[in-house]
Amino acid sequence: MCSIIGYSGQLTLAAPLLVESLKKMEYRGYDSVGIATLNKGNILVSKGVGKVAEVDQQLHLNELPGEIGIGHTRWATHGGVTDKNAHPHYSCSANIAVVHNGIIENYQELKVELENDGHIFKSQTDSEVIAHLLELNYEKSNFNVRETMTRTFERIRGSFAFVAVFSNGTIAGARYDEPLIIGISSDALFLSSDVLGFLKHTDQAIFLDNGDIVIVENKQYTIFDNQQTIVNRPVTQVAWELGSSEKGKFAHYTIKEIHEQSETMLKPFVTSNNFELFCKYLNDASNIYITGSGTSYNSGLLGKLLLSKFAKKKSEVYMSSEFQYFSDTVEPLSVVIAISQSGETADVLHSVKRAKEKGAKILSIVNIPTSSLARMSDCYISLDCGPEIGVAATKSFLNQLMILYNIVCILSNNNIKFDSKERKKLQAMIQTVLNLDNKIKTLINSLHHDLKDIYILGRSIHYPIALEGSLKIKELAYIHAEGIAAGELKHGPLALIDKESVVIVLNPNDETYQDVVSSTNEIKSRGAFIIGISDLHNDLYDIFIELPKTDSYLYPLIEIIPLQIMSYYLAIQKQLDPDYPRNLAKSVTVK
Numbered sequence: 246m247c248s249i250i251g252y253s254g255q256l257t258l259a260a261p262l263l264v265e266s267l268k269k270m271e272y273r274g275y276d277s278v279g280i281a282t283l284n285k286g287n288i289l290v291s292k293g294v295g296k297v298a299e300v301d302q303q304l305h306l307n308e309l310p311g312e313i314g315i316g317h318t319r320w321a322t323h324g325g326v327t328d329k330n331a332h333p334h335y336s337c338s339a340n341i342a343v344v345h346n347g348i349i350e351n352y353q354e355l356k357v358e359l360e361n362d363g364h365i366f367k368s369q370t371d372s373e374v375i376a377h378l379l380e381l382n383y384e385k386s387n388f389n390v391r392e393t394m395t396r397t398f399e400r401i402r403g404s405f406a407f408v409a410v411f412s413n414g415t416i417a418g419a420r421y422d423e424p425l426i427i428g429i430s431s432d433a434l435f436l437s438s439d440v441l442g443f444l445k446h447t448d449q450a451i452f453l454d455n456g457d458i459v460i461v462e463n464k465q466y467t468i469f470d471n472q473q474t475i476v477n478r479p480v481t482q483v484a485w486e487l488g489s490s491e492k493g494k495f496a497h498y499t500i501k502e503i504h505e506q507s508e509t510m511l512k513p514f515v516t517s518n519n520f521e522l523f524c525k526y527l528n529d530a531s532n533i534y535i536t537g538s539g540t541s542y543n544s545g546l547l548g549k550l551l552l553s554k555f556a557k558k559k560s561e562v563y564m565s566s567e568f569q570y571f572s573d574t575v576e577p578l579s580v581v582i583a584i585s586q587s588g589e590t591a592d593v594l595h596s597v598k599r600a601k602e603k604g605a606k607i608l609s610i611v612n613i614p615t616s617s618l619a620r621m622s623d624c625y626i627s628l629d630c631g632p633e634i635g636v637a638a639t640k641s642f643l644n645q646l647m648i649l650y651n652i653v654c655i656l657s658n659n660n661i662k663f664d665s666k667e668r669k670k671l672q673a674m675i676q677t678v679l680n681l682d683n684k685i686k687t688l689i690n691s692l693h694h695d696l697k698d699i700y701i702l703g704r705s706i707h708y709p710i711a712l713e714g715s716l717k718i719k720e721l722a723y724i725h726a727e728g729i730a731a732g733e734l735k736h737g738p739l740a741l742i743d744k745e746s747v748v749i750v751l752n753p754n755d756e757t758y759q760d761v762v763s764s765t766n767e768i769k770s771r772g773a774f775i776i777g778i779s780d781l782h783n784d785l786y787d788i789f790i791e792l793p794k795t796d797s798y799l800y801p802l803i804e805i806i807p808l809q810i811m812s813y814y815l816a817i818q819k820q821l822d823p824d825y826p827r828n829l830a831k832s833v834t835v836k
């Protein structure tokens with residue numbers, strides 16, 4: 246879950262371009278940053294701990310001379326967050342430097358071998374073995390870059406994409422289970438983890454296949470497949486809009502993305518999305534599995550409930566990291582709905598691969614149409630919510646739900662109303678709730694500043710929203726939060742409740758209302774502070790956040806908004822950076 250970039254061209258000097266690219270891809274990891282440039286035959290490396298802008302300010306990364314270079318932002322897996330463990334990593338002779346995304350599983354064995362051969366390691370990372378292996382193979386192959394890359398590729402195991410710069414002016418990259426994309430303009434070539442790394446300069450991209458090696462020299466690129474044969478891969482034109490991501494009038498991407506939901510929520514229905522085909526696959530399926538991670542799993546949970554309640558379709562939903570343990574019943578007539586904002590989450594891709602091997606059809610709901618997931622799918626529906634930069638999923642969650650509601654509407658022959666008129670009404674309601682921003686901010690500021698635990702209660706279709714709300718609070722505000730199925734309280738969690746507890750109840754006036762009121766009474770009598778989110782006031786609430794009245798099945802789409810806004814202000818209250826929560830990355834491309 247790091248970002249890597251390689252650049253060779255005449256557009257500008259390498260360093261400022263690399264720094265800009267890394268800022269765009271920082272969502273992939275932001276523990277440390279570094280670049281290497283080639284200047285007069287010497288490879289210069291500058292790197293340090295912190296976000297790109299911080300390290301650039303301290304070390305003046307963008308002043309490193311040279312027209313060719315590589316860069317990296319890190320999400321630490323092997324070795325602490327230190328300057329030494331930051332990439333790029335040099336070979337011993339400093340005539341090669343490398344940046345890597347992924348995990349080299351056999352690095353310990355390789356390291357022992359390389360150390361026995363006299364190589365000296367400077368970091369604790371798995372990645373550094375690539376630099377030394379390249380050096381070893383460069384010498385063995387009489388300085389032939391192609392052979393060096395092939396031999397190195399053959400030795401390493403795991404999931405990886407790496408880019409190396411050689412002191413002879415070549416840059417070369419390889420990928421296996423991690424993305425690597427070539428950006429092609431008339432003046433420059435890029436090797437990048439994400440199109441965002443070069444989209445400012447070109448919209449022409451080649452998505453390398455697993456096992457591909459690319460060599461960039463003399464303004465040309467050559468791709469070799471895993472049989473070492475030169476191959477042509479198709480050039481794709483990517484949408485420029487993917488690169489448009491400014492904060493505008495907002496202090497953070499997270500709150501900007503929360504607020505743009507009233508606009509982005511209708512986007513999946515503007516472009517021609519594959520709803521009919523998607524539903525046909527579901528109708529033909531012998532069994533339906535739903536999978537996703539984190540927020541995308543939570544939307545899958547709601548999807549399962551809606552499919553069962555309104556379309557009378559049975560499905561199973563599994564977290565992608567758990568899917569493999571439940572996949573024995575997947576067979577050729579099965580259909581897997583994979584939900585993912587990025588389309589690059591390793592756990593999701595791994596589940597999908599497994600299901601594909603068993604002959605299942607893959608349907609995905611994904612934001613990035615050029616992602617690995619979209620390309621592995623038999624049919625996909627695009628979230629179309631534009632780039633989501635904040636690490637917390639907000640607008641992508643709402644669009645996942647919008648798509649799931651529409652699928653259920655089609656499959657149930659309009660058992661729920663979700664046509665364009667209803668969606669417009671819903672949009673107005675979401676805007677009404679977004680307008681509560683200031684009220685929610687005041688509410689959060691009125692709570693004491695040292696909250697230790699927050700519980701969110703909900704039943705039925707509100708339970709997945711309780712889980713999602715608690716995920717947002719944990720991730721953004723570093724406060725322990727738990728979504729609890731209200732009926733489960735008495736089976737254990739009630740023991741946690743005391744006068745210090747803050748409990749949010751999701752309690753629209755529907756079939757769950759009375760039961761949730763009973764649970765709220767039980768909590769209230771233990772002295773907890775209650776925040777009620779509902780269309781109906783109740784004296785049990787210490788604070789009431791009023792939702793507009795609508796059809797009961799639509800409440801999940803509305804009640805998530807105040808939870809997102811609350812999480813944001815809880816982070817602000819603690820002076821945290823909500824866009825880049827500690828220890829996390831937007832795109833989790835390691836298992």
Ligand code: M6R
Pocket residue numbers: 538539540541584585586587588589590593636637638639716717720831832833
């Ligand atoms: O890109 P994906 O939807 O596959 O990402 C899955 C999770 O990593 C993601 O939803 C994560 O839980 C969010 N940061 C939560 O806000």
